[in-house]
Amino acid sequence: MAETTATPVTRSLIAPARYVQGRGVLADLGSYVAPIGSAPLVLTDAVVRRMTEATVTESFRRAGLPVRFEEFGGTPTAAEARRVAETVAEHGCDVVVGLGGGATIDTAKAAGDEAGVRWVSVPTVASTDAPTSALSVVYTEEGAFESYRFYTRNPDLVLVDTQLVADAPVRFLVSGIGDALATWIEARAAQRASGPTMAGGLATHAGIALARLSWDVLWENALPAVEAVRRNLVTPAVEAVVEANTLLSGMGFESGGLAAAHAIHDGLTAVPHTHHLAHGEKVNIGSITQLVLEAAPSAEIREFVEFTARLGLPTTLTEAGLGDVDEEVLRTVVEAATAPEETIHNLPFPVVAEDVLDALTSVEALGRSVRAEAGLPEPQAPEQHRVKVPTARMA
CATH class of the missing domain: 1.20.1090.10 (Dehydroquinate synthase-like - alpha domain)
Known part of the structure; x- marks a missing residue:
C-alpha cells in the first residue's frame, strides 16, 4: 500500500515582545527603548512632535540615547516606507520608533523591516489595533487600500501613554x-x-x-x-x-x-x-x-x-x-x-x-x-451621540 503524508494542522499565536500602558509612561520611553537599540529614529508627524518632543527628548537623555526625529509624510505608502528606510540607513539608526497614529506606526514597521532594524510602537491615540501587529496596511497615494505587508516578528515594544489618549x-x-x-x-x-x-x-x-x-x-x-x-x-x-x-x-x-x-x-x-x-x-x-x-x-x-x-x-x-x-x-x-x-x-x-x-x-x-x-437622531454626518447603553450583548 502506498504511503500517504498528511499535512499537520498547526496553530499559532504571536504577540509584541513587551506591552506597557499607563498615564505618563511616555516619560519612561527611553528606558524601555535602550535595551532594544542605541541609535533610535523617531518617526512622527509635526502635530505629534510638538506635543511630545520635550518629553521624548528628556526621556532619551536620561537613558543615554541620542534622539533623531523624522517627519512622517502622511500616507502609509510603499514609497514612504522606502524613504524612511533610506533615512534609517543613512544615519546608522538601529531602531525605528513609530510615534503617533496607525498610519505612522505601520510605516515605521515597514521602514524597520526594509532597513533590517527593530521597531517600536508608541501610539498617541487608541484608534486602531495596528500597534501590536506583525503587519502593515499599505495604501496608495490616493488613500485606497493596496495590500497587507507581513513581517516575521511583532514590535519589540508597544508603549501607550493613556493621558495622551485621553487628551486626543x-x-x-x-x-x-x-x-x-x-x-x-x-x-x-x-x-x-x-x-x-x-x-x-x-x-x-x-x-x-x-x-x-x-x-x-x-x-x-x-x-x-x-x-x-x-x-x-x-x-x-x-x-x-x-x-x-x-x-x-x-x-x-x-x-x-x-x-x-x-x-x-x-x-x-x-x-x-x-x-x-x-x-x-x-x-x-x-x-x-x-x-x-x-x-x-x-x-x-x-x-x-x-x-x-x-x-x-x-x-x-x-x-x-x-x-x-x-x-x-x-x-x-x-x-x-x-x-x-x-x-x-x-x-x-x-x-x-x-x-x-x-x-x-x-x-x-x-x-x-x-x-x-x-429614539436616536436621523443619520447625517459622522458625529458622536451618547445615550444609555443597551443591557443585552451579542453571544
Missing part, C-alpha cells in the same frame, strides 16, 4: 472601538470556517479568547470611557478600553482571524465618498454588513447597530457618504471587498458578490430603523 479628540477612541468590536465578530466566523489567521495556521484557544475578551471589555466600558475622554480624564474604563482597542484586539485579530468586516473596510477605501471616515468607522459598516451576510439573529444585529450608533459610529450608508450613490459605486466597493486575496473568504460559506452587495445595501434601512426605534 474623542473620535479617535470611538474609531478604535469600532475596529476592536469587529475582532470577535470576525474571529468567531474564521473559527467556524477553520480558516487561517494572520499569524499563520489555525487559531489557538488563547487567540479566540483574547478576541472575545476584547468584545466583553468594550460592551462593559466603552460608553463610560467615551464620556471620560470627552473631558480628558483617565479612568479605569478608559484604561480598559485602551487595552481592548490596542492589545486585546491587536492580538485577537492577528491570532484569531479576519473575515468580512475588514474586507468591506478595504472595499470602502476604493471609492472617494468614504475618505472622510476613520479606519474603525469604515470597519463598523463592515461589521454590520458581515452580520447581515452571515444571517446572525436579528436581535443580535439590532443590538449591535444600536450600541455602535450610541457610541457615535456610523451605522448607515448615509453617514459613510454612500446614501444616494449609484449602484455602480457600491459595486466598486464590493468588487474590491471580494477580491480573491481578501479576508472575506474566511467566512464559513462561499462568498457571492451579489449577496455582499445586497447585505451592504441593506445597512441603510437597517440603521435607520434601529435609530428610529431607539
